[in-house]
Amino acid sequence: MSKMEVFKRFSRTFNENSTLARMLIVFTVGGGGLMAYSDAKPENGMDVVNPSEADTRKKRVVVLGTGWAATSFLKGLKNSEYDVQVISPRNYFAFTPLLPSVTCGTVEPRSIVEPIRNIVRKKNIDVHYWEAECFKVDAENKKVYCRSNLTSNPNEKEEIIVDYDYLVIGIGARSNTFNIPGVAENCHFLKEIEDAQKIRRTIIDCFERASLPSLSDEERKKILHFVVVGGGPTGVEFAAELHDYINEDLVKLYPKVKNAVKITLLEATDHILNMFDKRITTFAEEKFQRDGIDVKTGAMVVKVSDKDISTKELKNGGAVSTMPYGMVVWSTGIGTRPVIMDFMKQIGQANRRVLATDEWMRVEGCNNIYAMGDCATINQRKVMEDILAIFGKADKDKSGTLTVKEFQEVLDDICDRYPQVGLYLKNNQMRSLTDLLKDSKGNAAKESIEVNLEEFKSALSKVDSQMKNLPATAQVAAQQGSYLADCFNRMEECEKNPEGPLRFRGEGRHRFRPFRYKHFGQFAPLGGEQTAAQLPGDWVSIGHSSQWLWYSVYASKLVSWRTRALVISDWGRRFIFGRDSSGI
């Protein structure tokens, strides 16, 4: 492939989402709005320093994070009338679904990362990136406070203060230790590239330690006991990868210790992969049993020391048992980052788990702050909360009753604004909202139905039960990011010609249609070239064919042609040469 061709393909990929990109609006912001830096020097001559001073007409968008949500936002953003600043301690985007593969060297760390500067540099908008970590959001004064970790000297940490007009928060989450003693100190996590690299080195270290001549059999078994906590897709995939790594590659190099190896998978609930179809759960549990992976369900970790891990059975009187380990990988779910906690207190969301936003990704109670991905959740509006407003809006003639005709006029808006309504209808095999009303009126003829407020309430009383929080997955974050980019691209346009549903509790229409998540399915690789796939419409596929589906979906979803080529060559290499076991 010639260099030229590759570049062409590159740019084609970058422009794939351009159907949405209509070049639009010029924000003319008079005066003000200079960027402030904590210790900006006045003699400062480089134009990189104050990117917004040069052109004060542009609105300053500050994006926190370079994960799925933020990167997808940046890739989707096409409106050159923004001045964008990206702030993240990590100057690259990582394709996290392949992290479990990195732990065992099936894929190399560098193959799944792409520098954020590379992702944004071919755009026709001003994007600046600062490698720093935000430690405070000041919503009142529209500033974010950040700190650079780049100098080795801790007294010298560079602080920068950045002003924004719009703030987009996509900084993800941290691993959740549930404050269980010893977890933070003694366990490995699986959120960042560095975590995966550390796990890889630790696996090899365990094998080298166990091979030392001075050990007893018992010590050897302790060292080669690998514990995975959390039976979700990540934990299961890691356990499967580890099993393959050991049985396909390491046993050849460490034949004398292979009988001492044990993998234990701990899960607090009754089954692993419990968010999947029952068929997948059963298949996975049976496969792991055949593979010799010890799956312990109903066991909650209560303590981790530097040598032992203690679990408590959730049934049968809660017996506590303790086992020695060589390595523990903790993969039980996500927790909130301190800066988000802090921000939530500031804006009166202290009681919540993560930042609450509305369906347009706007953080509740804040102006011009958006949040998406794992650090936020959409606080869906309940129909029953707004039932009075909906009824009032629909009852145009203020007759106190709603005719089918009146109702049909606001039907689409209701379904747009409250997606649970559509979901309820679908799950109850109803064709339209009028079926609902019909239900509440007995068997009257459709056209003559007329409901009062109480009947309307009773008809819609069950729809809110359909609301579900979105899972904290890459898929959700990526869709949110590109949704928000689309909103930003057409903000001025939609201000003039709003395209969203009716505002039931206000005047006019919402600017944009609310975010809707589209689920494309989920994979759970189970090792031995077998993968379970659960696709929309409860279509379940397990085995080698889904492994190939997995390969192709993941390859196609990678962020650039470079990473695509590298990951595919990593897979080929693993197939030919096996995984490397050097201790680096």
Place this chain on the structure above:
Amino acid sequence: MSKMEVFKRFSRTFNENSTLARMLIVFTVGGGGLMAYSDAKPENGMDVVNPSEADTRKKRVVVLGTGWAATSFLKGLKNSEYDVQVISPRNYFAFTPLLPSVTCGTVEPRSIVEPIRNIVRKKNIDVHYWEAECFKVDAENKKVYCRSNLTSNPNEKEEIIVDYDYLVIGIGARSNTFNIPGVAENCHFLKEIEDAQKIRRTIIDCFERASLPSLSDEERKKILHFVVVGGGPTGVEFAAELHDYINEDLVKLYPKVKNAVKITLLEATDHILNMFDKRITTFAEEKFQRDGIDVKTGAMVVKVSDKDISTKELKNGGAVSTMPYGMVVWSTGIGTRPVIMDFMKQIGQANRRVLATDEWMRVEGCNNIYAMGDCATINQRKVMEDILAIFGKADKDKSGTLTVKEFQEVLDDICDRYPQVGLYLKNNQMRSLTDLLKDSKGNAAKESIEVNLEEFKSALSKVDSQMKNLPATAQVAAQQGSYLADCFNRMEECEKNPEGPLRFRGEGRHRFRPFRYKHFGQFAPLGGEQTAAQLPGDWVSIGHSSQWLWYSVYASKLVSWRTRALVISDWGRRFIFGRDSSGI
């Protein structure tokens, strides 16, 4: 390429040197010789623990190190009558000539390493590997004391004591700081894979730091000042790689700071690459000047603080100047490792720089201890020291004079034992040793020449001036390793039928011919796809064609088909996609 094919190729490679491998000798060592371990447990059931107990007839060879010398020894060893234990803190062999490429991501770290277990596992001899670092050699009791660094707890370091019959030391050297203050704390070195990885991260960190908005131009320039100390091949190659990395890849991602970048190369002598031909030196200096790399010769570093580096001019009154830097890479030469220093004191070599061995790699003053590579030097025997013995041995009829016939009988032995003699003849265009004698006797006819001791001395008086220490290169270490393996393979055979030269100061013959280094030339990559090559016979080639020679020689010298495939694909990748700049 099918898996099978690859394996076939693998084994073919491994057997390439089998012309030397004649399966030979059975060492029957009666009784004794059990391995002792510091804290070996009696209940210990695994056979890995005491590999030599199973077969007490085998001689125990302990190899320290997994670098060029040790790996080449292990690859060459074919005699299954040894029980081999390899001890090194690094469980892989690294192809160090490509380290400068790793610093800038031209080649990935994992592409140039091969697990030592992989290298030895297909041999038909018992090789055990322990990941531990030797901290003491007890030559008297034939034991080595080692410590494993694998546990994170420093109080828990596993100690192992290993007995040997033969000890082969190939642990290399450390970087030499010459005790200049601040060097160890503030400089990067370039000896291990981890060093290269750290340099790579630091380069990116410097660029990210310099891009932060809060900095002045001056601070930016400080951070982007890269200093390379040492104008040898490694330093020069690194400076060239860094220049290419910045100008081919980083300027695209950091366009705003490119004018602040500066590379300085410091060299204490008058020229860089002073071990090369003058043409190469001049070309390199001119190319660097064109590239904007600031070469400062005659400048010795006297101090490195966390921000500044101070140099002293060796001429012109020794003015000291200080400059701020962002990163310093120290590549000035090698120093002795503490364990070797300690061992040298023990055996009365305290005054030397590195371990002295004889021409058969045996450490002087020790029984059955061999040393090779960067931690040792061959202490060549001087002709003039042995001149009496040589004369006595040659003068068979004890007439007090040497006839040409007598002399010719020992000629080959002299040339074998004292390679400087052959070198002297070659450099003075003499065809044989008799020319030497002739010289000292005026123009007498060849056959009638007869010399006495004094005349003999005077004839040979200048030959010792030809002696040179071998350079500390991978090429020397690798040749020493495979030479020693060959000696070990045929030890018993050569004990019976010695093939070495006459022992001039003893009886009989040496078992083996002494080690002879064969120089295949040296490369100095200068960046921009240009390389200088100096091949035997003063053949000098500079430019793009030597770059291709460099590519092919390095690819062919890599230790396995796996690394070969990986490095070539890395080169291809760099060509297509450029070098990655993610901060991992």
